[in-house]
Amino acid sequence: MIGFIGGTGNQGRALAYRLAANGEKVILGSRTLEKAEKIVAQFTGGSEKASLSAGTNEEAAEQGEIVFITLPYKSMKTTLEPLKERLRGKIVVDVINPLTNNNTHKGMSASEELQLLLPKSRVVCAFKNVSSHLIGKVGEELDVDSIVCSDDEEAKQKVIELSEKIGIPSIDGGRLENALASELLTRLLLHLNKEKNAETGFKIQYYKV
Template sequence: MLGFIGGTGPEGRGLALRFALAGERVLIGSRDESRAKQAVETISNHLPPDSIQGVHNSQAARESSIILITVPFDAQKTTLEGLKGEMAGKIVVDVVAPLTFVRGRAKAVPVEEGSAALQAQKLLPESRIVAAFQNISADDLLIPDKAVECDVVVCSDDSEAKTTIMKLAERIKGVRAVDGGGLENARYVEDFTALLLNINRIYKGRHSMIKIAGI
């Protein structure tokens, strides 16, 4: 079971949709269960019955073996502190990219711990933290029959957890998983999201992602 914490936004819904299409059972979580159910309604017509459910964040964390964090960065600390017990011993995938917008331009936000993923590791010392999916286009994910032609860089200090998430990533049609090394490298992947958003602003209507040549 995959659980999305704060999964009602475009990135959470897009990833949830793709993994449910790939045959995973999915829980979309929210602080407000009614919002989670509304999020499910926006994508459920593309999915088999009972493949996805909207629940409270605590239920998503408690009942899932792999948990994906898709909250805004300014909500991450409070959210993770409140779910620490439910996520102990589990793979927790941090999808968060700390960003702000100044006059319409995206800028990376410095994080005291070094990155959102490293902050998650500090807050959840008993969880198996992986960083992934920060650079994948939510707009493309939400088009169910479209191949998402990109690489997903996966970083973790837990090699087994990293391998698990690399295999999961490649269940999305068109995605290649790339081993990004340890969690200390997550900052570069997170920060790159700001550049992609600014490229999208220049090339209006485009959804830029990354592909790494030479490997």
């Protein structure tokens, strides 16, 4: 089971729909069950294998073996502090980008802050550079990369496999300290979105030497 905390926003919903449409069992969490139920009811993934249920954030944390965090940065600590024990030992996929001027980095990524907040969880930074608009094209293989970073090698490889399975190419971005680069790249992409009036993403090119 894959849980979502803050699953009712654009990014959580897009990832949850894509995972469910690809055969994963997903519980989409919210502060209010009714809100989660509404988002789940709008899912039109269609396939027989699709399995998406609604719950509270607490239920998503409890039931998820892998738990995605798709909250705004400003609510990360207050929401997750009480869920610490439920998230113990689990892979926690951090999708948060600290973006506004009030949330400026203090030399540390949201992912590293999250790992400090949840020392017994296996935090993996992923999907920060892929827009909900693209992820929401559920049946399409994407042509952009998601940078995946973690200090837990096994957890990172699991998230890379999961990402590839749902049609989102991933690159192994190394240790969690590199998550800061990933978050700053998102800022760059958002700047370009505005400049070019388009959705942007990036693809790493590998050249033989």
